Amino acid sequence: MKIKLRRTMLYIPGNNPGMLQVADIFGADSVLFDLEDSVPLSEKDAARDLVANMITYRAYENIEITVRVNPITTSCFKNDVKEIIASKNLQAIRLPKTNTPEDVSKLEELIEKCEKENGIKIGSINIHPMIETALGVENAFSIATASKRVNAITIGGQDLTADMGIAKTKTAEEILWARSRIVMAAKAAKIDVLDTVFTDINDEEGLIEETKLIKKIGFTGKAVINPRQIDPVHKVFMPTEKEIKWAKEVINAYNHGLNLGKGVIACKGKMIDPPVVKRAEKIITILDLLK
Amino acid sequence: MKIIKKAQCGSLESSDLMIYIEPSDGVKIEVESSISQLHNKEIEYLVIEELKARNIDKVYIKIHDSGAMNLTIKARLKTVLNRGIKNEDQA
Amino acid sequence: MKNKLGIDIPKFVEGLGNLKPYKGPFNRIRKVSKEEITQVPTKIRSSLPGRKKLINSLEKVIELSGLKNGDTISFHHHLRNGDHLLMKVMKTLDKMGFKDLTIFSSSLTSAHQNLYEYVENGVIKRIFTSGLRGELGKFVSRGKMDIPVIIRSHGGRARAIKTGEVKIDVAFIGAPSSDKEGNLNGVRGPSACGSLGYAMVDAKYANCTIAITDHLVEYPNTPISIPQYEIDYIVKIDRIGDPDKIGSGSTRLTKNPVDLVIAENAAKAILYSGYFGQGMSFQTGAGGASLATAKYLADIMEKKQVVGSYAIGGISSYMIDLYKRGLFKKMFDVQSFDKGVVSSLLNNDDHIEISADFYANPFNSGAIINDLDIVVLAAYEIDTDFNVNVLVDSHGYAQGASGGHSDTSAGAKLTVIVAPSFRARIPTVVDKVNTIITPGETVDILVTERGIAINPRRKDLIENLKSKGLPIRDIHDLRKKVELITNNPKMAEYSDKVCGFIEYRDGTILDTIKQVVEKY
Structure with a gap:
């Protein structure tokens, strides 16, 4: 399967036609049409109908379309999933407040039923569990591996701190462990892992700082709430000139060494083993994808 | 299908529309627009088709359009008609 | 008779006299010296002492x-x-x-x-x-x-x-x-x-x-x-x-996310066009995406330490801010776009008032726009030949102005049109515009939120802008894409009656305003 970049996932409120109809122009890798928190209870049906129609008819270009449905415990959940899948062109469903692997299984069951009903290839719709409770964090690995459909997990910072009974701060030390835990679960499951949103849209520096931090921890991307946040995040995830130069040197030295049949290959005096080569290759892959 | 109560959906924001319906003796459609009157007839046809498809022949519909795309109009129409045929306890 | 754009122009119109068909943006300017027309003498006025x-x-x-x-x-x-x-x-x-x-x-x-x-x-x-x-x-x-x-x-x-x-x-x-x-x-x-x-x-x-x-x-x-x-x-x-x-809109920058995408891409296109550099001259309209383009361009200028020669046109408070940031050395002002400009014109020697003749008249020995490097302009509609309409709205009514659009497009080395690919449900990129104000021959780049189209006659720009990470696409593809999104909405309909003529800057007739048929 082709590796797809998922550096940014742009939230778009599900009941806002003006924004939904231009969702694909901002350059985000993925868009996330939201039926949950950005839609008031009285408009859940309207947002669902609107998002379904947008996905069916709007012919979005070169972008991953995902929808955040309402949590399993709500009365909207089933209708959300059914109608959104009936819209065809959907790539993934984000499940908020995923607490256990059973939550994922429940969604999977419903997805499979809907795929059959709509003549969609079984297994084509992915699941992105959103972990935003203490219980969810503790179950991170089993959630990440609960279904083959799970190809990314994500953390919800606001709800998580609320569940922990503490405030979310700008520096976010309080969720550092949860972030690390979720990243490790994702790495173990070999899937993508996306960070929570940075809510102050006017603080570009803060956004860049946070993105640098989460990239360092191991996140592969970040949810964003405003088109203006896309570029700064992409820039952080872009391999630096130094990294690119290093990667090219490593790969050249490695290929050269292989040709010569060397057992131990070195680049500029440092030994390079398969994991190092793998990391270098990944940098070049990202670079190619961005071309 | 029968419209049994008043219902409303949408907004006055640009690219959206506001739809109001109520039970009536026959089909009555009123369309106005803050962008242009050029597409009022087009919107009316769209509504008539949707009503035919759903077998609704007794409804008054008032639309205020702010430049919505057809797919938005269809979605709003679906929502408002579903609201109009529902009983309170089904919501 | 048909003009160069294939539009039927009558030879004579009662009340207006003889009409000349448009033959290309510079055709008459090149030949006008042979026409031996003279500047018409004005009536001599006189005044006695003490009058x-x-x-x-x-x-x-x-x-x-x-x-x-x-x-x-x-x-x-x-x-x-x-x-x-x-x-x-x-x-x-x-x-x-x-x-x-x-x-x-x-x-x-x-x-x-x-x-x-x-x-x-x-x-x-x-x-x-x-x-x-x-x-x-x-x-x-x-x-x-x-x-x-x-x-x-x-x-x-x-x-x-x-x-x-x-x-x-x-x-x-x-x-x-x-x-x-x-x-x-x-x-x-x-x-x-x-x-x-x-x-x-x-x-x-x-x-x-x-x-x-x-x-x-x-x-x-x-x-x-x-x-x-x-x-x-x-x-x-x-x-x-x-x-x-005076200021029709706010001089504050737009927050419309679509306009900002357009503006950012337009600024990048200008950066790589070959016309960006020390001493460049610049004009922009006061519309949302046009002004925002100036903002992004100014940020790039600051970063690259580029100082422009002059800004020209309608001068807005925003352009004065750019002058104050040291990004342009002079401002030529034919029309002040908001009240805030007045004190600058009064107090600043680098802010120079100019006449329309000095600004853009093709029949003098050198209007300023002949030397203009870059102009950023808006459009109601643009067709696949890059012809632009800024007069007739999507309902068929004349609701706009020619202004300096065709003058600056003709004069500038780089003419950039910034426009959303559709507004409400109406496409901006179309097969044929309602009325041509600016001929496509003088338009170089169209920047929309859905891609950038370069006029095929500008091979240099095609070369300069390729592999720069810009969303370049053919204008026909762009039109098709927009058609797919907007789904062929009803467009204005016209009768054959001519309600107006669009005179090009050289005095030839470019197009007509047709009578709209109000069928609703």
């Missing part, structure tokens, strides 16, 4: 001017939506019983939309303007004028005056400040509007020039934008206009 020019009423001064039925009267639109003068003068002319006049204004705004009432009662017979708005635009598009209107660009209007194609019998000049001899400027007084660039040409070439002011100051009034020897009479009235209404 009093200050007259105490509008009626009296109109009587003195010698205005007759059927004459041509001119106005300027520097106060834009805040102009009170034109309608006041019309009311007086109506009361005095004048008929069959030609209104020749540098433009007409929503403040003048009730002019159609004077067409209906016979006071006005012809309208020559750059723009039409509101009810007047609808009136024209409904085919209610017996003689079609003529739409001119700002440069084209200056040309028509100098060549005598339009002879101004009486020019009415709204003067924010004047002294008793008629030294005028736009930078003092309660109705200060900044530059008087359009009125300068009228004052020079009219048979009679009347300055109407609401701020009479002690002699001599300086700075002198229009000198006393071009002013025949002065009248003081209560108010000539409301300068708060």
Whole structure:
């Protein structure tokens, strides 16, 4: 399967036609049409109908379309999933407040039923569990591996701190462990892992700082709430000139060494083993994808 | 299908529309627009088709359009008609 | 006869005379010296020592001017939506019983939309303007004028005056400040509007020039934008206009996310175009995406430590900010876009007031726009040949203005059009525009939120902009994509009746305004 970049996932409120109809122009890798928190209870049906129609008819270009449905415990959940899948062109469903692997299984069951009903290839719709409770964090690995459909997990910072009974701060030390835990679960499951949103849209520096931090921890991307946040995040995830130069040197030295049949290959005096080569290759892959 | 109560959906924001319906003796459609009157007839046809498809022949519909795309109009129409045929306890 | 764009243009129109078909943007300019047309001499005016020019009423001064039925009267639109003068003068002319006049204004705004009432009662017979708005635009598009209107660009209007194609019998000049001899400027007084660039040409070439002011100051009034020897009479009235209404929109930057995407891409396209660099000259419109393009471009200039030579055109407060940031050395101002510009024009030697002739007239020995590097302009519609419409709206009504659009496009080395690919449900990128104001031959790049299209005749730009990470696509693909999204909405329909002619800056006829069919 082709590796797809998922550096940014742009939230778009599900009941806002003006924004939904231009969702694909901002350059985000993925868009996330939201039926949950950005839609008031009285408009859940309207947002669902609107998002379904947008996905069916709007012919979005070169972008991953995902929808955040309402949590399993709500009365909207089933209708959300059914109608959104009936819209065809959907790539993934984000499940908020995923607490256990059973939550994922429940969604999977419903997805499979809907795929059959709509003549969609079984297994084509992915699941992105959103972990935003203490219980969810503790179950991170089993959630990440609960279904083959799970190809990314994500953390919800606001709800998580609320569940922990503490405030979310700008520096976010309080969720550092949860972030690390979720990243490790994702790495173990070999899937993508996306960070929570940075809510102050006017603080570009803060956004860049946070993105640098989460990239360092191991996140592969970040949810964003405003088109203006896309570029700064992409820039952080872009391999630096130094990294690119290093990667090219490593790969050249490695290929050269292989040709010569060397057992131990070195680049500029440092030994390079398969994991190092793998990391270098990944940098070049990202670079190619961005071309 | 029968419209049994008043219902409303949408907004006055640009690219959206506001739809109001109520039970009536026959089909009555009123369309106005803050962008242009050029597409009022087009919107009316769209509504008539949707009503035919759903077998609704007794409804008054008032639309205020702010430049919505057809797919938005269809979605709003679906929502408002579903609201109009529902009983309170089904919501 | 068909012009170069394939549009049928009559040879002769009753009330307008012979028409010349458009043959290309520079065709007539190249050949005009052989036409041996001369600058038409203006009537000699004279003045005896001690003559009093200050007259105490509008009626009296109109009587003195010698205005007759059927004459041509001119106005300027520097106060834009805040102009009170034109309608006041019309009311007086109506009361005095004048008929069959030609209104020749540098433009007409929503403040003048009730002019159609004077067409209906016979006071006005012809309208020559750059723009039409509101009810007047609808009136024209409904085919209610017996003689079609003529739409001119700002440069084209200056040309028509100098060549005598339009002879101004009486020019009415709204003067924010004047002294008793008629030294005028736009930078003092309660109705200060900044530059008087359009009125300068009228004052020079009219048979009679009347300055109407609401701020009479002690002699001599300086700075002198229009000198006393071009002013025949002065009248003081209560108010000539409301300068708060000059700026049609806010001069604050747009937050519209679609406009910002367009602007960012436009700035990048300019950066790589080959025209970005030290000493570049620049013009931009005051619209959302145009002004935002200036913002992104300015940020790039600052980062790369590039200083431009001059900014030109309508000058807005935002351009003054860029000057203050040290990004441009001079500003040429033919029309001030908001009240905030006035104090800069008064106090800053680098902020220079220029006439429409100096700005954009193709028939002089060198208008400033001939040297312009980059211009960023808006569009109502653009077709796959890059022809642009900024006059007729999607409902078929004339609701816009030619302005300096075709002048700057012709003059600039790089013309960038910024526009969303569709508005509401109406596509902007189309097969054929309602009316051509600017020929596609003079347009280089279209930037939309859904991609950038380069005019295929600009091979250099295609080369410069490739592999720069910009979303370049063929304009036909772009049109198809937009069609897919907008799903063929109903477009305006027209009859064959011609309601107006679009005169290109060189005096040839580019296109027509057709009568709209209102079927709803």
